[in-house]
Amino acid sequence: MTTLSRWWLVLWIGAATSYLLWPALLPASFHALHKALPIGMLLVWGAVQSGGKLRLWVSLAMLFSMMGDVLLALPFANHFLFGLGAFLLAQLTYVKIFSAFVQSQWRKPKLLATLGYLVYCAALLSWIMPQDSVLRVAVSVYVLVIACMAILSVWLLPTGGLIAIGAALFVASDSMIAINRFVAPFEGADLLIMLSYYLAQLALVTGIIRLYRQSAG
Numbered sequence: 001m002t003t004l005s006r007w008w009l010v011l012w013i014g015a016a017t018s019y020l021l022w023p024a025l026l027p028a029s030f031h032a033l034h035k036a037l038p039i040g041m042l043l044v045w046g047a048v049q050s051g052g053k054l055r056l057w058v059s060l061a062m063l064f065s066m067m068g069d070v071l072l073a074l075p076f077a078n079h080f081l082f083g084l085g086a087f088l089l090a091q092l093t094y095v096k097i098f099s100a101f102v103q104s105q106w107r108k109p110k111l112l113a114t115l116g117y118l119v120y121c122a123a124l125l126s127w128i129m130p131q132d133s134v135l136r137v138a139v140s141v142y143v144l145v146i147a148c149m150a151i152l153s154v155w156l157l158p159t160g161g162l163i164a165i166g167a168a169l170f171v172a173s174d175s176m177i178a179i180n181r182f183v184a185p186f187e188g189a190d191l192l193i194m195l196s197y198y199l200a201q202l203a204l205v206t207g208i209i210r211l212y213r214q215s216a217g
Helices: 003-023 026-050 054-072 081-101 108-128 133-155 161-183 191-217
Strands: none
Touching: 003 026, 003 191, 026 054, 026 191, 054 081, 054 191, 081 133, 081 161, 108 133, 108 161, 133 161, 161 191
């Protein structure tokens, strides 16, 4: 890791920690921007460290994620549905990125992990299914897409270990959001959701940059 990379990581940790520990640090009008700041930093870092078409796709994944962060943080009608739509675009972008690096070797652990994600996402969906018909469709589509993203991350192993970790953390974060919103709120939900989400995005972007450099080398 270069000196610049270390300093960037320190600044990123500071930005993420400031929101995790003091989400109300800034005035209410800046709350959404504070929440999205760590993802904005990942957008810049991913664009600088990658190249070619991958730079565009990484930037789009972060941009859609930032839009989702802002939309979920703003109090307006159907903000959850719009935020979910933005994150759906982010997950589709990750699917596009991962598909270019998939390791096609068949291995039993990969098949088991694939089956595990399918069973888990199906069970989660049946548990958290919203009553509202529009939300029911939107959540179902989102769970399907994030399952595809997570499964593809497994097929990036062994070189894409960080990506697989990031995908698992993303699934965990979104699972907690769904449980907290559609089943029952639980103590510490906000902190756990955002901590796993920030770590997921960091692992995903860092893992993608590593794969890019390996393929370019």
